Amino acid sequence: MTATQGFPGKQFHGEFKVPGGKLVIADLNVTDGVISQANINGDFFLEPDEALADINEALVGLKYDASHKVIAGAVEAAVDDSVVMFGFDAHAIATAVRRATGFATSWQDHDWEIILPTEIPIFTQVALDQILTEDVAAGRAKPAMRLWRWPLSDPSVVIGSFQSYSNEVDADAVAKHNIKVVRRVSGGGAMFMEADNAVTYSLYTPTSMVDGMSFTDSYPFLDAWVMDALARMQVKAFYEPLNDIATPEGKIG
Known part of the structure; x- marks a missing residue:
């Protein structure tokens, strides 16, 4: 697979265990090289709960081959100072997304x-x-x-x-x-x-x-x-x- 190919409705799954923290999982649908649906899940803690919908929405529309910096920036822009992310952060989400799409790898x-x-x-x-x-x-x-x-x-x-x-x-x-x-x-x-x-x-x-x-x-x-x-x-x-x-x-x- 390459980053320039179209992926109509194709599903991707990636996981990242934060060292000393929690597990972050990214389940994605990619259509024509763009994330069309995102579901971030795991054993982390997040307050308020509604912030998860904002995080997922921030990922939709990003290019399949978006860089780690772009993904993390989109997540950070979607949450404000009132949101508490315990055991993970925007960079952990970006790593899980990049693992799902194959640009980041695990052992x-x-x-x-x-x-x-x-x-x-x-x-x-x-x-x-x-x-x-x-x-x-x-x-x-x-x-x-x-x-x-x-x-x-x-x-x-x-x-x-x-x-x-x-x-x-x-x-x-x-x-x-x-x-x-x-x-x-x-x-x-x-x-x-x-x-x-x-x-x-x-x-x-x-x-x-x-x-x-x-x-x-x-x-x-x-x-x-x-x-x-x-x-x-x-x-x-x-x-x-x-x-x-x-x-x-x-x-x-």
């Missing part, structure tokens, strides 16, 4: 590849991050999660894309202890990594996974499965923006 919409850990040099590890990111973005490779394995003989310091080597690394200590220093493609801080002392993974996802999300919001969304796994292992972890996972004893991720 379940993709066939994921799991790249098992292989002991390779650190320079190859960080190079793979850039190559796989570019390949997935260009559609040359499937979305993937890659687990890293750190060689026993290769303790390393990995610095963020925007960090200064001289400010973050003790050059004399690096030389004395034979530590390799590499720069990764992503931002963030410096990390000391050695074999059997860290679990490292990378996610390579299409941009449709975070369609309409801010850079800040994308992190907790993509890390939600990690937080769930830690909870199931009875680890008392909590999320600290921008992208830290911590426990009462300190930062762990």
Whole structure:
């Protein structure tokens, strides 16, 4: 399907679970590339109830391929300050609508590849991050999660894309202890990594996974499965923006 095709009376269904919030569902009818009927529903709370009709009406007439910004703007314009949206917001509605029409995707919409850990040099590890990111973005490779394995003989310091080597690394200590220093493609801080002392993974996802999300919001969304796994292992972890996972004893991720 493409955004320019006509869809007389075609029905679409999309769902979005707000991280830490509620489920938002969009059921749409699309006619000739335009939303002709909308039904937003879910387990959220909304006061007054009548505001839901205004939200649905705001979606009718929008183009099938309307951007996340346009959809969210239409919803925001349809409600005033007296309306209370608990557990969701205009951006969550826009994501559910975009998922319904196929421009935003969820984890379940993709066939994921799991790249098992292989002991390779650190320079190859960080190079793979850039190559796989570019390949997935260009559609040359499937979305993937890659687990890293750190060689026993290769303790390393990995610095963020925007960090200064001289400010973050003790050059004399690096030389004395034979530590390799590499720069990764992503931002963030410096990390000391050695074999059997860290679990490292990378996610390579299409941009449709975070369609309409801010850079800040994308992190907790993509890390939600990690937080769930830690909870199931009875680890008392909590999320600290921008992208830290911590426990009462300190930062762990």
